[in-house]
Amino acid sequence: MAKVFQVKDFNLYYGDHRALIDINMDIDENAITALIGPSGCGKSTFIKTLNRMNDLIPSVRTTGSILYRNEEILDKNLDVTSLRRQVGMVFQKPNPFPMSIYDNIAYGPRTHGIKSKAKLDEIVEKSLIDAAIFDEVKDRLKTSALGLSGGQQQRLCIARALAVKPDVLLMDEPTSALDPISTSKIEDLVLELKQKYSIIIVTHNMQQAVRISDTTAFFLLGDLIEYGKTDQIFNTPKDKRTEDYISGRFG
Amino acid sequence: MAKVFQVKDFNLYYGDHRALIDINMDIDENAITALIGPSGCGKSTFIKTLNRMNDLIPSVRTTGSILYRNEEILDKNLDVTSLRRQVGMVFQKPNPFPMSIYDNIAYGPRTHGIKSKAKLDEIVEKSLIDAAIFDEVKDRLKTSALGLSGGQQQRLCIARALAVKPDVLLMDEPTSALDPISTSKIEDLVLELKQKYSIIIVTHNMQQAVRISDTTAFFLLGDLIEYGKTDQIFNTPKDKRTEDYISGRFG
Amino acid sequence: MLKKQGTGINVEQIAHMVFLFLGIINVGFVLVICIYLVIAGLPAIKEIGLVDFLFGTKWASTAANPQFGILPFILTSIYGTAGAIIIGLPLGFFTAVYLAKFAPRPVYKFVSPLIDLLAGIPSVVYGFIGMLVLVPGIQVIFNLPDGSSLLASILVLAIMILPSIIKVSITAIQAVPEEYELGSLALGATEIETYYKVMVPAAKSGIAAAVVLGVGRAIGEAMAVMMVAGNAPNMPSLFESVRFLTTAVASEMSYSSGLQRDALFSIALVLFVFIMLINATLNLVLKHRGKN
Amino acid sequence: AEMTVSTDGSTSMEKVIGSLGEAFSNKYDDVTFTYNPTGSGSGITAAQEGRCDIGLSSRALKADEAKTLDGTTLALDGIVVVVNPANKVNDLSIDQISKIFKGEVTSWKDVGGADTPIVLIGREAGSGTRDGFETITNTKDSCKYRQELTSTGDVMTVVSKNENAIGYISLASMNDKVKGVTVEGVAATEPTIADGTYKIQRPFVLVTKKGAQLSEGAQKFIDFAFSEEAKPILIKAGVVPVAKK
Amino acid sequence: MQNNLPLRRKAYCGTMNFMMLLCTGITVALTFFLIIYIAVESIPHFSVKILTTKPSYLDDSIGVLPDILNTIYIIITTLVFVLPLGIGAAIYLTEYAKSKKLVGMIEYAIESLAGIPSIIYGLTGMLIFCQFFSLKTSLLSGALTLVIMNLPTIIRTVQESLKTVPQGYREGAFGLGAGKWHMIRTVVLPCCIDGIVTGCILATGRMIGESAALLFTAGFAHALNGFFDALTHSGATLTVALYVYAKEQGEFEVAFVIAAILLVLSFITNMSASYVGRRFQKSKG
Numbered sequence A, B: 001m002a003k004v005f006q007v008k009d010f011n012l013y014y015g016d017h018r019a020l021i022d023i024n025m026d027i028d029e030n031a032i033t034a035l036i037g038p039s040g041c042g043k044s045t046f047i048k049t050l051n052r053m054n055d056l057i058p059s060v061r062t063t064g065s066i067l068y069r070n071e072e073i074l075d076k077n078l079d080v081t082s083l084r085r086q087v088g089m090v091f092q093k094p095n096p097f098p099m100s101i102y103d104n105i106a107y108g109p110r111t112h113g114i115k116s117k118a119k120l121d122e123i124v125e126k127s128l129i130d131a132a133i134f135d136e137v138k139d140r141l142k143t144s145a146l147g148l149s150g151g152q153q154q155r156l157c158i159a160r161a162l163a164v165k166p167d168v169l170l171m172d173e174p175t176s177a178l179d180p181i182s183t184s185k186i187e188d189l190v191l192e193l194k195q196k197y198s199i200i201i202v203t204h205n206m207q208q209a210v211r212i213s214d215t216t217a218f219f220l221l222g223d224l225i226e227y228g229k230t231d232q233i234f235n236t237p238k239d240k241r242t243e244d245y246i247s248g249r250f251g
Numbered sequence C: 001m002l003k004k005q006g007t008g009i010n011v012e013q014i015a016h017m018v019f020l021f022l023g024i025i026n027v028g029f030v031l032v033i034c035i036y037l038v039i040a041g042l043p044a045i046k047e048i049g050l051v052d053f054l055f056g057t058k059w060a061s062t063a064a065n066p067q068f069g070i071l072p073f074i075l076t077s078i079y080g081t082a083g084a085i086i087i088g089l090p091l092g093f094f095t096a097v098y099l100a101k102f103a104p105r106p107v108y109k110f111v112s113p114l115i116d117l118l119a120g121i122p123s124v125v126y127g128f129i130g131m132l133v134l135v136p137g138i139q140v141i142f143n144l145p146d147g148s149s150l151l152a153s154i155l156v157l158a159i160m161i162l163p164s165i166i167k168v169s170i171t172a173i174q175a176v177p178e179e180y181e182l183g184s185l186a187l188g189a190t191e192i193e194t195y196y197k198v199m200v201p202a203a204k205s206g207i208a209a210a211v212v213l214g215v216g217r218a219i220g221e222a223m224a225v226m227m228v229a230g231n232a233p234n235m236p237s238l239f240e241s242v243r244f245l246t247t248a249v250a251s252e253m254s255y256s257s258g259l260q261r262d263a264l265f266s267i268a269l270v271l272f273v274f275i276m277l278i279n280a281t282l283n284l285v286l287k288h289r290g291k292n
Numbered sequence D: 001a002e003m004t005v006s007t008d009g010s011t012s013m014e015k016v017i018g019s020l021g022e023a024f025s026n027k028y029d030d031v032t033f034t035y036n037p038t039g040s041g042s043g044i045t046a047a048q049e050g051r052c053d054i055g056l057s058s059r060a061l062k063a064d065e066a067k068t069l070d071g072t073t074l075a076l077d078g079i080v081v082v083v084n085p086a087n088k089v090n091d092l093s094i095d096q097i098s099k100i101f102k103g104e105v106t107s108w109k110d111v112g113g114a115d116t117p118i119v120l121i122g123r124e125a126g127s128g129t130r131d132g133f134e135t136i137t138n139t140k141d142s143c144k145y146r147q148e149l150t151s152t153g154d155v156m157t158v159v160s161k162n163e164n165a166i167g168y169i170s171l172a173s174m175n176d177k178v179k180g181v182t183v184e185g186v187a188a189t190e191p192t193i194a195d196g197t198y199k200i201q202r203p204f205v206l207v208t209k210k211g212a213q214l215s216e217g218a219q220k221f222i223d224f225a226f227s228e229e230a231k232p233i234l235i236k237a238g239v240v241p242v243a244k245k
Numbered sequence E: 001m002q003n004n005l006p007l008r009r010k011a012y013c014g015t016m017n018f019m020m021l022l023c024t025g026i027t028v029a030l031t032f033f034l035i036i037y038i039a040v041e042s043i044p045h046f047s048v049k050i051l052t053t054k055p056s057y058l059d060d061s062i063g064v065l066p067d068i069l070n071t072i073y074i075i076i077t078t079l080v081f082v083l084p085l086g087i088g089a090a091i092y093l094t095e096y097a098k099s100k101k102l103v104g105m106i107e108y109a110i111e112s113l114a115g116i117p118s119i120i121y122g123l124t125g126m127l128i129f130c131q132f133f134s135l136k137t138s139l140l141s142g143a144l145t146l147v148i149m150n151l152p153t154i155i156r157t158v159q160e161s162l163k164t165v166p167q168g169y170r171e172g173a174f175g176l177g178a179g180k181w182h183m184i185r186t187v188v189l190p191c192c193i194d195g196i197v198t199g200c201i202l203a204t205g206r207m208i209g210e211s212a213a214l215l216f217t218a219g220f221a222h223a224l225n226g227f228f229d230a231l232t233h234s235g236a237t238l239t240v241a242l243y244v245y246a247k248e249q250g251e252f253e254v255a256f257v258i259a260a261i262l263l264v265l266s267f268i269t270n271m272s273a274s275y276v277g278r279r280f281q282k283s284k285g
């Protein structure tokens, strides 16, 4: 299978603190890769590196290499705007902008220079449909996105990410702030999106990882302890620490 | 077995919102009772009622009855100071006062009128020993408690609660902010304390409930869904919702 | 394909430069003010002599044989400020604890706009009312020949710093994590015990900041004090007419010339140094708080 | 284009210059007149530095100032020694005044009044009124003021509110809130000042830069100030006009 | 378990309670005294004439219209300069700055500016604007002095409101590939506009109350001028006029009238600031 990301000997430091240690990991195209591990192990740090959102933190330094479709993304001269456009991101807490639903979705395309009303209308509709939220909001596209429920907001954020036509979707605990029903809607949606996008998802919920992911990576204190097919990780973990973790001995 | 608390037809409202619905529940002496359930189900609200910490929230109204050793504690004229002295509490986030370790422990006894230095010394030492932290801090009793690690701080808070010689200990997710090693130390400590105190503990960690509790109560949206021996709840839950919850289907 | 960053200058870079400039300009302002004060203030100090200037006890700037000793002003400023704090701090502190922790919602809603109003009243209004009410009042109560005095200034200053002490203290107390409060209540302490034995000590650096802020405000106030102090360059004494560092500058500025004028700038420089020291203290206090 | 005249200086001259300026502006619509009452010292400096067209000083120019500036006396002003209206003292000699202000006489009893302490109200150092008063009463550098105030109005307010107070103000600002005492039997009035029998008096001076060309507006104003038309205005403002030398 | 606190604890609680009530009582009484005293003394002297005329020496009358206008002019001018400067600096500090040293330096500068007493601003304003830039004693000099004086307030309040914009909004925009300035313009600023307005209102309140800094920079003439004319001429704002009337001329009636106007203005600024502030809070949810 083709790889979207190839991570080689990657290290990341917050100032003096080495938060990721010698990570080597190839990530499949059109698959769902789950990242698990106890709090503070570096899952968010890792996922944020993949679209250079870590640039926002001044103390971050990196070594090693990460190729996105065979292009080095750690390069200082890289245009992060175009990287982020292709590698979209959905966050733990739904973060719709305080504008109308329509404007939320149109924000990305507008930023990238699309002005035509007809074009925008089309993108908005398509993205909302893809994110399985169109029916719920189609009558109130002009009302504030903050009036939606948490689960709807999260799907709106996914729609917003889809609107710029990304290639990869990064999701950092996208359901941890949601109720069971919204959670299962998002899980279904993610399984759906896998057809067209490569998805990398961080989760604290082991059952969730089992339910939706193809591959799972287990992090501990900055180390990638084990990486493999989800079945294998959960049924026959090779490392004692993985076993302890998935059996709830800590975390 | 003797009961420390007898809860009858208890309802609690935050303004118009009924956060606890017709709770009936008797709590055993010298046992560990675990409260579980998804976020927002009312676990904290319930535990805070038991020592009237909810008084601090002006919008709270209650109906029904809660007897603590056969005395009604919902009574408006109750002396909450003496109730809280007997029903101690440990919080989710360790909250030592910004004073020395010694002063933290001595705070309670001092408040209740103990002035003699010798007496205080004795209480401080005894409480620290009981909370299994004496050895780690005995050489720096005069230094600030804020310099301790999270796990140590939490045990300090337990020692602080023990120093006023309570009868019951309420614990609201006492380990959720801690690392695995500190967690297991606290779990051991709790099992130890059970000899002398009745303990009610809220936890999000199902394995933890299994490991330490005698009885488990499962809350959902303000309802007490199921209450019984821990073994039974986790092995042969009677209610479908309990089963879903403990198998990680939501929450 | 991923684009590489262009080499030309784009909107983003221009925006960055503009904002950088707007940030830096503040440093420029401070430098200009310092430089001007030093340039304007040093000549007179040089001519008079630093020791004579700072520790001279007689100010007679237009005498045939002029004397420029500003010790009376320095001491007056110190005494006046200390007095204002001694009166204003307890008053403000207790009010703040009450408002932050005890006041029932309606009382808080009623009183806190009053405090804001008090804070918003221009200093000349305080001076004006002080001049009409306090000064004659002090003259009658203490049976003095004249009521314009250090005492009148202290009272006006105390009232003026009151709202800022209250507001900063309230913020400090409210910023104390609720966990301390819960912890103490859960041990069976009453609310008053909790607030005074745990919350207030925890807020002490914030309250210290309030004090330093009050000091800064009191020491820098000119107009209100000018209206009630009497402005004679006496050594400070509670019932005597006195002159502060600020009023020394303000009162003679308009008619001044030559060395007298330069000396007034030197007074301003001394005042500035005082304020900078106070600010440094404030910074230390705040930093200390940041650490906790 | 519109012309402007800016004046800057003595606060004691406020009433005089204010009245003159107002009448002047009424007469010439195309000239804007401004008066900035900052004090004689700043007025003189401002004229020197060219920050105003005409400086206003309520004292004669000092020798070193006269090197670069021209001073023209516009009018004479009496400095009235004032007490509270309730005070029984009506007349003081220059000697008594001098002793009082030097602190050698401290009770009103010693000069024929009640047995109460004397509260000395003065002006701030640099004030033209203070300079004039102290020079004439020979009390320079030795006044024991209880209060040093920054304006004539302030002195009047304080004296009017305190029965023990004594102060000095410009005749131009005199009103019945305070009582002027006669000096050696002579009351401060226009004729007594003009003929010099009232001793405590000083000039109001218009200050211009030596050798510099006055602006057209400023010239117009000076002409107006010394015109016959201005005389009644000056008199109404309480000063004694002086013919231009 | 009835109420049975030991006497010692009861006494302690009682004393502290009494002190708090006493001090709050004094503070409240003081405020009421000020309000009522000013109201009682000023209301009889309010008239259309005093509010709509300028003082005249020839017919010995007093009006505060020029002072009102001067106050408005000086505030407008100050805001025109201070807003871009202050908002820009705040944006730099919260959104752009990476170097800790530079931020530390700028923040130290701002703190210093905030601590400088107004009389010193008055003096340096006089030296710099009136003399060095030869703007003379004029409203413009006064306004520029106020600009520097009020920068810290503006910067801080803008910084505060920028900080209330959830980091999630920024991440969301960046995650969609927006550039920084684009993100600030389209997401951050619209989000905290109310907070910025609150800051402006509070700063306006401070400007209205300022006197010492204006005495030597803007002067105290009472001339009636149009906006641009006024900027180049000396003029008293309400507070300066109050000082002059009360202290230098003993005209208490008009001083009380101005005091009442100032009190009302202070009330209005506080109210509108808290109104906008509340709206701001609400929009934050």
Ligand SMILES: Nc1ncnc2c1ncn2[C@@H]1O[C@H](COP(=O)(O)OP(=O)(O)OP(=O)(O)O)[C@@H](O)[C@H]1O
Residues within 6 Å of the ligand: A014, A017, A019, A037, A038, A039, A040, A041, A042, A043, A044, A045, A046, A057, A059
């Ligand atoms: N901005 C930062 N500056 C310094 N250290 C940081 C920063 N962000 C994270 N870290 C540290 O890096 C490590 C990894 O953090 P990260 O947020 O990636 O963990 P995580 O696995 O996502 O945890 P969680 O499950 O709680 O979200 C932690 O030790 C954390 O303290």
Ligand SMILES: Nc1ncnc2c1ncn2[C@@H]1O[C@H](COP(=O)(O)OP(=O)(O)OP(=O)(O)O)[C@@H](O)[C@H]1O
Residues within 6 Å of the ligand: B014, B017, B019, B037, B038, B039, B040, B041, B042, B043, B044, B045, B046, B057, B059
């Ligand atoms: N102070 C309050 N005012 C109003 N509603 C509140 C308040 N505190 C809690 N609630 C509501 O009461 C319900 C129960 O909250 P509670 O904090 O007891 O839940 P919990 O089970 O402890 O959740 P968690 O596991 O997240 O701690 C929730 O719906 C919550 O929104």
Ligand SMILES: [Mg+2]
Residues within 6 Å of the ligand: A043, A044, A045, A172
């Ligand atoms: Mg994370």
Ligand SMILES: [Mg+2]
Residues within 6 Å of the ligand: B043, B044, B045, B172
């Ligand atoms: Mg809880």
